[in-house]
Amino acid sequence: MMEKSRNRAVGRQVRKMIAAAMAAMLVFASANVADVNAEETVLAVSENAVTGETGSGVVEAEKNTGEPEVENGGAENREAENTDLDAETADPDTETADGTHTYKNGFCTDDGCDAYEPAVLTTGKYDIDANGEITNSDEAYEIGNAGQLYWFAGLVNGTLTDGTAQNLKANAVLTADIIVNKDLLTSINTDDDGKVTNGTSFRIWLPIGKINSDNGERMLYAGIFDGKEHSISGLYANLYDVPVEDSEYAFNKKSFAGLFGLYAGVTRNLRILDSYMRGEYNIGGICGSAEGGTIQNCDSTATVYGEFYVGGICGHSQSNSIIENCYNAGYIYGADGSIGGICGDNYSTIESCYNIGIIEGNFSVGGIVGESFGLGNTIWIKDCYNRGNVIGDTKDIGGIGGYIGYSLVENCYSQATVSGNTNVGGICGNSNKVDFQNTYYDSNLYTGNAIGYLKDATTEKTEGKPSQAFESGEIAYLLQAGREEAIWGQTLSGNDVQAYPVLGGAKVYQVTEYKGCIESTGIAGTTYNNANAPVVFGPHVYENGFCTICSAYEPAVLTTGKYDIDANGEITNSDEAYEIGNAGQLYWFAGLVNGTLTDGTAQNLKANAVLTADIIVNKDLLTSINTDDDGKVTNGTSFRIWLPIGKINSDNGERMLYAGIFDGKEHSISGLYANLYDVPVEDSEYAFNKKSFAGLFGLYAGVTRNLRILDSYMRGEYNIGGICGSAEGGTIQNCDSTATVYGEFYVGGICGHSQSNSIIENCYNAGYIYGADGSIGGICGDNYSTIESCYNIGIIEGNFSVGGIVGESFGLGNTIWIKDCYNRGNVIGDTEKIGGIGGYISYSLVENCYSQATVSGNTNVGGICGNGYKADFQNAYYDSNLYTGDAIGCLKDATAEKTEGKPSQAFESGEIAYLLQAGREELVWGQTLSGNDVQAYPVLGGARVYQNITYQDCAKDEAHTVYTYANEQKQESYDYTLQEVKAKEPKCTEAGNKAYYKCSVCGKLYTDQEGTNEVSANTVVVPAKGHSFTWIIDREATEQAEGSRHEECSICHEKKAAVAIPKLPSSTQPSQKPSEQPSGSPSQKPSESPSQKPSESPSQKPSEQPSESPSQKPSGSPSQQPGQDIKVPAKGTKLTAKGASYQVTSAAEKNPTVVYKGSKKQKASVTIPDTVTIDKVTYKVTSIAANAFKNNKKLKKVVIGKNVTKIGKKAFYGCSKLKKITVKTTKLTKKNVGSQAFKGIHKKAAFKVPKKKISSYRKIFRARGAAKTTKVTK
16 A cells, blocks of 8 residues: 555655656657666666656756667667657547548547447468468457557457457457647646546547456457557557546456556557556556566657556466567656566566666656565566666665566666665665576675565676676677577677667677787787677787788778679679778788688689788898809798789699689789799798799789789799799780899780680780790780780890880681780890781781881791781881881781881871771871870870871872871861952953863963862853944934934944934925835834835845844844843851751852751751752752761651762761661761761661661761661662
């Protein structure tokens, strides 16, 4: 019973309790629960609130319904899903209707009706009994809002008003987060006695399962309730506020409060948030009294208080009930006894549970249980922990339990403050016949004993440990107690370090720690980590990746999904690569490839690597080497020797080829000393097979790219190279070497020997390469593979078969390319087969290469090749000023096309760069010919070189043509001029001429300024017009005096002498009879009617007036006044017709031409016509201008007329929708279709062309940018 003296004291504390809970939740929600200090802050704030100490005003914080984050592991593994009550939550304000009721949050809003929305019964939808099968026996009610929850409670607690029978075994699942009273805890008001003064403003909750007050029947809920990780918030289960009609809940001292009252069912996956449970006996966050029930994977943040048997999850449990994987984060208060964080009065098993809320009461108060009794059965409290402060007024107060009898407490801990009067313990206040095993408490937070009072009980490994033991991982390790299944864990490193043990989590191992990296350094002590390592040595002390204590190599770091190591354009988890950032890591990686490591890591011939920094092994190596008179290194032991990656096993002859990807990322490796004559005895594999295969790699079949080898020394007998000794199907890209390389046979600056379709591309050598015998090359000594875009600038020296690029090259049935390579390092041979590019080349194609170096030898010496057998040399040049002999020393069954010597000036001028580019669209060869960075020789890449043409006379023949080279394409230029002679109209007696151009050198005539249409002189002459005389009356004749007239040319106005006009007759009337003789002069007036008969001979003088009708046949000479001529505009004139723009390209009268420049507006369909008529002049459309349709995103169809002979650069570039192209012309060639003319058109574009042009046009259009997927048909 409650002590009378405490009654009013409790009342005065109610407000403080609620304030404490709210402050704790507010702080907890904003704190990281993985931080011990955060929880201590929560506990301290709550204690201050209870004692009236506001502590920085936290109690006065604004209303907040935030819930604590779930801790990691075990029960904590249930992620705190749906904690945001505005997400996936049944909206309390949403109205629904079923035809009879209108519901809001499941409650009927119709006047006078308080019905609840029925839950929905489902069959065969959920595996409600969790047996792994869904059958028709799996019946469950779906609850999606508060009203349905109340309806379900009514179904369990009695017969419904609609006659539905009571069902104590009804099953339910939540389908949404449910809110009953929003912001409940912050809305509660209490008086000085702690009574809630505004309880009627909340919707009261009557727990599921109750005692019938009429007959005392215990109506226990025995169904299955699955929360499906959803939450129920705002339950107001204050049994002091129960209405009179629900007196059952006031029966038996207002007992059994919680979501459930009397309970014998199964509840799982449920969260109770922002709720208030109050009564006298058996009060809990989930249930009041569990009598044979199970509660799994549940948690509560509810404020719970009562008199006796008060718990965060369950007030009272018995009859083999089970509580597992649950936690409490709410404030729990009991005015009297049996008050616990999980269960107040326990007679059942509690496993894998924890408490982080403040627990407060009078007596028998504990962080997990208030009291626990076995009653003949051993009750387990197993794998539980408490991190909420425990406050008791009198006796039996403990971190785990207040009073425990006949129970087993195993693998538990408490890390909290514990306060009380008597029988107080860090683990248990009072115990009787209890077995405590492997249980710990924080002795920095509670300084007393583990057990306050121990009677007939045993304790094994039950003790206090300092806070550091909880933080270090020691307690997590002890609690795990060697079990195989992970129960306890703790993350001890990385970004998510945990300061205390958790259920689940990362497994913790105990390890023996040495002071240093070897046993001789002595044991430092015991430590804990998340790695399964029984022994931990102290850290290595690395300098440049080499341990200064034990000489171990620093391991390279394996990464996954960080680099696109296979260069396929995607980064995935299959992209594994080791990061190498220093010399020791490089040696470690070599060990990984060449054999099993000392730590047991298996050999990996396909391991990938990337360099993350420039690496130096032996600093200033080449300048530090000393040699004797025979060339042997005398101080080799002073250098760290390099054992190449990939080798031959001397025990069984196995060829262990490195087959991974090694990406230098543009970094360098310097100071490699790979002298196989200095290999230690224990590494005899490298001396096997005549000390062969030296380089960064020995035996190699991988991919190496973007790597530089500097200041290094490679020496052996066979297969010695700067990058690798022998490449057998490997690829070397974008690499270079300045290493000094020595050997006997098969010695190269990049690779000693290559075969099996290996590829060496975009590489160069700048080191000194020497071979005592043969097959010595600047790039590869003995080559059976493709070498492309490589060059050498180092001196190459040997006995025979010595070349600037390759010593020897064999096709062996396959044509091997040596393509786009050059040599500028002098080549020195003692005997035969010495060449600027290759010493001996057979069954190979040497194409687009040059050598600009001295070449010396005895026999079979050539500027390009010493000896060529069944080889094909194309477009290869050598500097005939540096080597004056032939291109090929000995040529047998081989061909040489455009393979010749050129003077040094040809290399300097840009001519060789232009010839090597060979008209290819993609830039391969270049040379900067002007500015500050002028290059004296061709290079790979660089600035594109153009050939510019100057004609010395208008004949434009080869004898009078000069070629120059520059980095810009210029118009053809001329050392002559075509002088324009403008058109001149003919005169009456003086001939005129048409417009024409005259050569200043030879006097030839042309109709166009380009000099393409030559004409003869008589075709430009316009004959004189001749005079056109007419009579002009100067003075009219009268009866008194003669008149006067003269003839005058109407064109030039030349006049003839005037003649007289006779006087007129004196009579004004004509005579009745004509005179027999004509008068001496014509009459002054014409007759009124024409004569009936024409005169037999023409008149001697022309008529004074022209005839009114034209003559019946044309005159034999041009008319005196010809019609006006239609003039063709000058070349370059811009014209427009039908929205399209043109420009005159030839102004010849007989055959004017224009170029199609484009249209003003983008159109979907365009036709380039055969001809176009503008201002009465008809032009042929002979070309399409550069960029005419560039990036036209509307153009889908185009027709190209039959007169088009030229299409400019990028004419249709970027016309991504262009799919139909009809080509009528048959005059297109690759030369007159500009670069990228069709690049970027639709990938499935279709060209329709004249039948005879299908094959040639397909090549032209694809060469000018059309995709391979385009079709070319007739």
